[in-house]
Structures are given as C-alpha cells and as structure tokens.
Amino acid sequence: MASLNRATIIGNLGGDPESRDTANSTVCNFTVATSEKVNGEDQTEWHRVVAWGKTAEACQKYLSKGASVYVDGKIQTRKWEKDGVTRYSTEIVARQVQFLGGKADSGQRQEPAAAPAATVGVPEDDFPF
Numbered sequence: 001m002a003s004l005n006r007a008t009i010i011g012n013l014g015g016d017p018e019s020r021d022t023a024n025s026t027v028c029n030f031t032v033a034t035s036e037k038v039n040g041e042d043q044t045e046w047h048r049v050v051a052w053g054k055t056a057e058a059c060q061k062y063l064s065k066g067a068s069v070y071v072d073g074k075i076q077t078r079k080w081e082k083d084g085v086t087r088y089s090t091e092i093v094a095r096q097v098q099f100l101g102g103k104a105d106s107g108q109r110q111e112p113a114a115a116p117a118a119t120v121g122v123p124e125d126d127f128p129f
Contacts, residue, residue: 005074007092009034009047010100013067019060028056030063032071048091049073059097068100 011034019028028051035044049071051059063069073094080087 006072007047007075008070008072009092010068010070011035011047013063013065013069014046015065017059017063019056025053026056026060027052028059030059032069047071048089049094049097050076050091051094051097055094055097059094062099070096070098070100072096 009032011032014031014033017028017030019026021027030049030051032047032049033044034047035042037043071092071094073092073096075090076093077088077090
C-alpha cells in the first residue's frame with residue numbers, strides 16, 4: 001500500500017529564524033502561524049519548521065519575524081527523554097520554502113529590501129536522514 005507524508009502551509013513567521021551548524025550541515029528552525037475563521041473568530045495554529053543545508057542558509061539570511069512564507073515538506077515527530085519524562089515534538093521538515101513577501105504590518109504587505117519572492121529547496125537525496 002502506498003503512503004504519503006506531506007505538509008503544505010502558508011503563513012507568517014512568529015519570530016526570527018534560529019540556525020546552527022552541525023557536523024554535516026546547517027539547520028534552521030522557525031515557527032509559522034496559520035489562521036482561519038472559525039465561528040466568526042480567528043483561530044491560529046502554530047507550526048514548527050526545520051530546514052537543512054542551503055534551504056536553512058537562505059531562510060536564516062532572508063526571513064525575519066512576520067515574513068510571509070509558503071512551506072512544503074513532511075511531518076516528523078521526534079521523541080526524547082528529559083528528567084525522566086518522555087517528550088515529543090512534531091515539526092515540518094521543509095523540502096521547499098518560498099518567500100512570499102515582507103512582514104505583515106497593519107494589514108499592508110511590504111516587499112523585503114534584501115530579497116524578492118524566491119523559492120529555495122533541496123533535492124530529497126540531500127536530506128540528512
């Protein structure tokens with residue numbers, strides 16, 4: 001039986017991306033908020049996103065809090081233990097990130113000064129797993 005693990009979101013960054021270098025690559029973490037109206041009220045969902053390699057480098061360079069992005073990737077859940085308690089974290093591992101524009105400001109969209117709308121991604125062969 002075939003299966004598919006794919007997540008696609010469009011939203012705004014909740015904070016500036018955080019990146020670090022690993023032994024083999026660069027990794028960048030950021031959160032994206034998506035919103036929808038439910039019974040006349042805005043409902044916001046927060047998504048953790050992780051990008052690797054060249055995608056991570058571009059995200060760190062061009063993204064900042066409030067920026068609009070399109071993210072396409074797969075859902076991954078990590079498990080670890082801290083102080084005897086098992087913890088889980090679910091995130092989207094980005095295959096492609098498209099920069100849609102500048103920060104959301106008073107409902108007006110601004111184009112970023114440093115980078116126009118751009119798409120970055122890596123071939124699946126370059127994923128570290």
